[in-house]
Structure formats: C-alpha cells, structure tokens
Amino acid sequence: MASQAPGTLSRYRWRELGLLIIPSLIIILVMTQLLLANSVKQAALDANAPFSTKTLPPLQGLIPVLGLIAALLGVHAVLNIFFRKADQVLLPLVGLLSGIGVLFATRIGPDLPTPIETLGSHQLLWVILGMGLCCIVLAVLRDVTWLGRYKYTWAVISFILALPALINGIRSHGGGPTRDTLGVGGTGLQPSELLKIALVIFFAAYLNDNRDILAQGYLRLGKLRLPPLRQLGPLLTMLGLALLIFLIASDLGLALLIYSTFLSLVYLASGRLTYVLSAFGAFIVLGFVGYMLLSYVRNRFAVVSFDVVNWQHWTTKDNTFADNAGYQILQGLIGLSSGGLFGAGIGMGHPGGFIPVVESDLMFSGLGEEIGLMGLFAILGIYLLVIHRGYRIATQATDTFSQLLAAGLTTIFAVQTLVIIAGNLKLMPLTGIPLPFLSQGGSSVLANYIIIGILLRISHNTALQRDGGI
Numbered sequence: 001m002a003s004q005a006p007g008t009l010s011r012y013r014w015r016e017l018g019l020l021i022i023p024s025l026i027i028i029l030v031m032t033q034l035l036l037a038n039s040v041k042q043a044a045l046d047a048n049a050p051f052s053t054k055t056l057p058p059l060q061g062l063i064p065v066l067g068l069i070a071a072l073l074g075v076h077a078v079l080n081i082f083f084r085k086a087d088q089v090l091l092p093l094v095g096l097l098s099g100i101g102v103l104f105a106t107r108i109g110p111d112l113p114t115p116i117e118t119l120g121s122h123q124l125l126w127v128i129l130g131m132g133l134c135c136i137v138l139a140v141l142r143d144v145t146w147l148g149r150y151k152y153t154w155a156v157i158s159f160i161l162a163l164p165a166l167i168n169g170i171r172s173h174g175g176g177p178t179r180d181t182l183g184v185g186g187t188g189l190q191p192s193e194l195l196k197i198a199l200v201i202f203f204a205a206y207l208n209d210n211r212d213i214l215a216q217g218y219l220r221l222g223k224l225r226l227p228p229l230r231q232l233g234p235l236l237t238m239l240g241l242a243l244l245i246f247l248i249a250s251d252l253g254l255a256l257l258i259y260s261t262f263l264s265l266v267y268l269a270s271g272r273l274t275y276v277l278s279a280f281g282a283f284i285v286l287g288f289v290g291y292m293l294l295s296y297v298r299n300r301f302a303v304v305s306f307d308v309v310n311w312q313h314w315t316t317k318d319n320t321f322a323d324n325a326g327y328q329i330l331q332g333l334i335g336l337s338s339g340g341l342f343g344a345g346i347g348m349g350h351p352g353g354f355i356p357v358v359e360s361d362l363m364f365s366g367l368g369e370e371i372g373l374m375g376l377f378a379i380l381g382i383y384l385l386v387i388h389r390g391y392r393i394a395t396q397a398t399d400t401f402s403q404l405l406a407a408g409l410t411t412i413f414a415v416q417t418l419v420i421i422a423g424n425l426k427l428m429p430l431t432g433i434p435l436p437f438l439s440q441g442g443s444s445v446l447a448n449y450i451i452i453g454i455l456l457r458i459s460h461n462t463a464l465q466r467d468g469g470i
Contacts (some may be wrong), residue, residue, distance in 0.1 A: 037347025
C-alpha cells in the first residue's frame with residue numbers, strides 16, 4: 001500500500017488545486033473591501049480613530065464567500081475522485097468569474113432603485129446549484145457521442161424551448177424585445193438559455209453525419225456549390241427559427257448567437273469558406289429587412305451612431321433621445337468612463353443608482369466604474385482563457401462529433417461575451433443577453449455550468465482514450 005502512495009499523489013489534480021487558491025484569495029479580499037466600504041458609508045468608522053483590528057468587519061460577513069469557496073473545493077474533490085483527467089484550468093477560471101458575479105450582486109442589490117437585499121445570496125444559490133448540475137452532467141454523460149444519435153429529438157426540443165419567446169412576441173405584436181421568462185417554482189427561468197445548448201448539439205450532430213457531402217457540395221448555383229437540398233433543408237429550417245426569434249420575439253441577441261454558432265460549425269465541418277460568406281451575405285440582407293421593419297432595431301442602431309463625446313452641441317432632438325431611447329447605454333458609458341484606469345473601488349461607486357438594469361444588461365459598465373479599465377482587462381483575460389481552454393478541448397477530442405460539440409459550445413460562450421461587452425461599449429446594438437457567470441440570473445448560470453460540465457467530460461474522455469482507458 002505504501003508503494004502506491006507516490007502514484008496516487010502524482011495523479012492528484014495539483015494544478016487545479018493551486019489555481020483555486022488564487023480566486024479564493026481574490027474573492028476574500030474583494031469581499032473584505034466591500035464590507036469596509038459599507039462600514040465607511042454607514043459612518044461606522046471614525047476617520048480620526050487609529051486603524052486596528054476592531055475596525056475590521058465581523059467574520060460573519062465573509063460567510064457567503066467562504067460558502068462559495070467550499071463549493072468550489074467540493075467540485076474539485078469530485079473531479080479528483082471520479083474525473084482526474086478532466087481539464088484542470090476551467091474550474092478555477094469559471095469559479096473566479098462566478099465569485100465576482102456573486103460579490104457584485106451583493107454590492108449592487110441594496111443600491112438598486114428597488115432595493116434587493118438578497119440579490120447576492122440568490123446569485124450564490126444559483127452558482128452552487130450550477131456547480132451541482134455540472135457534476136451531474138459529468139456523471140450522467142459517460143459517452144458524449146450518444147447525444148449525436150438523437151439529433152432530430154434535439155431539433156424538436158429546440159422548437160419547444162423557443163415557443164415561450166415566440167408566443168410572447170406574438171402577444172406584444174412586435175412592439176419591442178420580449179422575455180421568455182417562465183415562472184417555475186417562484187423563479188423566472190428562461191428556456192432560451194437551454195435553447196442555445198440544444199441547438200449546438202443538433203448542429204454538431206447533423207454536420208458530423210453530413211460533413212462529407214457538405215465538404216464536396218453537389219448543388220451548383222452559378223459559381224457557388226451548395227449541398228443537396230436534402231442536407232440543406234434541416235439547416236435552413238433551424239436558421240429559420242433564428243429568423244423567427246429575430247422578427248417575432250425581437251430578440252436580436254439570441255438570433256446573433258444562433259447564427260454565429262451555425263456559421264462557425266459549418267466552416268469547421270466543411271472547411272468551405274463560401275458557405276460562410278453566403279450565409280453571412282444572407283444575414284446582412286435579413287438584418288436590413290429587420291432594420292426596416294422593426295422600430296426597436298432602428299433605435300438600437302441609432303444608439304450606436306449617437307455622438308456622445310460632443311454633448312455640448314446636442315440639439316433638442318439629441319437631448320430627447322438621450323433621455324429616452326439612449327438613456328440606458330449613455331448612463332452606462334458615463335459610469336464606465338468615471339471609473340478611469342483603476343476605478344473608484346468596490347463599494348465606492350454608484351452603479352446601482354445611476355445605471356439602469358446594471359445587474360444584468362450593463363454589468364460590464366457597472367464593474368468598470370468600480371474596478372476601472374485595468375480590472376476590466378483582467379476580466380477580459382479570464383474570458384479569453386476560458387475560450388482558449390474550450391477550443392483546446394475541441395482540438396484534442398478524438399472524434400468529430402466531440403470536436404464540433406466542444407467548438408460549438410465554446411463559440412456560444414465566446415459570442416455571448418463579445419455581444420454583450422460590445423453592446424456595453426456602444427460598438428454594436430445592446431442586447432438583453434447576460435454576461436456569462438457575471439450577470440444576475442439563474443437560467444444563465446445553470447446553462448453555462450452545463451456547458452462547462454460537457455467540456456470537462458469531453459476532456460476527461462479524450463484523456464482516457466489517449467491513455468488506453470487508464
């Protein structure tokens with residue numbers, strides 16, 4: 001037995017454990033700073049009194065953070081016992097993002113126009129449930145390839161998950177963007193978060209089964225060679241779902257996610273750039289049609305082109321626009337710019353009181369006010385590392401379906417991050433999709449942890465296959 005100890009220690013997930021120390025320390029330090037900032041705001045500290053341990057916040061304030069760290073260590077223990085060969089970098093990265101999301105929800109909850117004192121605890125609960133769901137996915141999904149055997153089932157599931165958004169869009173008569181929120185057990189669950197995963201599974205399975213035909217292209221349209229209608233039909237049907245979501249539900253963000261994921265997977269499966277360019281051209285045409293038909297789309301693009309810098313020369317029309325359609329994004333830009341290089345400090349800004357919907361749509365702007373440009377660069381770096389690990393898992397997978405599935409899920413994560421950050425920065429129209437792991441919302445947290453669970457399972461299976469099942 002003693003001779004087995006060195007081997008057991010060498011197989012321990014030391015890298016993951018070491019990396020978990022970093023987010024744990026960061027979360028504890030940030031929470032301590034937030035508690036100190038709250039104490040200062042409440043005039044509990046005398047500016048003339050010497051600083052001592054008595055002026056520090058009570059230990060009870062760190063209990064939520066310690067609970068989050070314990071949950072991360074619990075998932076680490078599960079991975080170390082049952083899935084030792086899974087990727088060792090993903091969990092610390094998403095754990096740090098989740099911790100920042102919980103801390104910022106705790107920070108802005110009491111300062112919202114309608115105060116929500118329990119916003120942070122609710123977000124913590126969703127994160128813990130998400131980690132549990134991630135472990136369940138790892139345990140249940142022993143063979144990832146079986147997901148690809150039921151591609152049309154996933155297509156039907158996708159249509160079912162899209163129904164709430166389409167029904168709400170029809171009821172609103174296209175008057176503006178709608179939410180597909182369902183009241184389940186007193187919580188507002190959004191089926192569109194699960195719709196993204198179901199669509200990626202369908203696209204990956206269908207393209208995997210038809211990749212040879214797609215790569216060759218048999219149907220000629222001028223100089224363009226397209227797949228036969230039999231193979232093209234199901235793909236066009238799923239893209240039609242994205243068009244319906246865009247035109248009826250007025251959900252620009254979800255439509256962008258579906259379309260961009262489709263484009264990336266088609267290119268990865270076929271290697272033909274002409275498919276991507278043709279689909280992108282169709283996207284531009286359909287986007288122009290939507291721009292002409294939907295007033296909410298025109299308003300979003302008007303915000304992008306609105307001149308914020310030369311506010312001294314605004315006309316009466318410009319002031320009216322800034323106080324109405326452009327109010328949310330302009331307030332976010334003001335908060336973002338006021339943060340400067342290093343920010344006002346956690347708990348020392350005013351994102352909850354001046355930035356509308358800062359807890360979800362404009363989380364990036366709210367964070368920028370308090371952690372500054374340097375802090376935002378750090379968060380962007382974390383997102384880039386998550387995306388890198390996802391594509392790394394895809395490239396190392398041993399079967400085509402797992403490669404497409406991992407690449408598609410990572411693309412969903414990457415595009416969602418890009419779209420909402422670009423919207424906060426007024427580089428493209430702002431959409432209502434949440435910033436992964438940071439924005440408040442249970443559905444988004446659960447869906448993202450499902451994605452992480454699938455990626456971890458693929459990486460574990462890949463390592464087992466390369467090591468001969470050891």
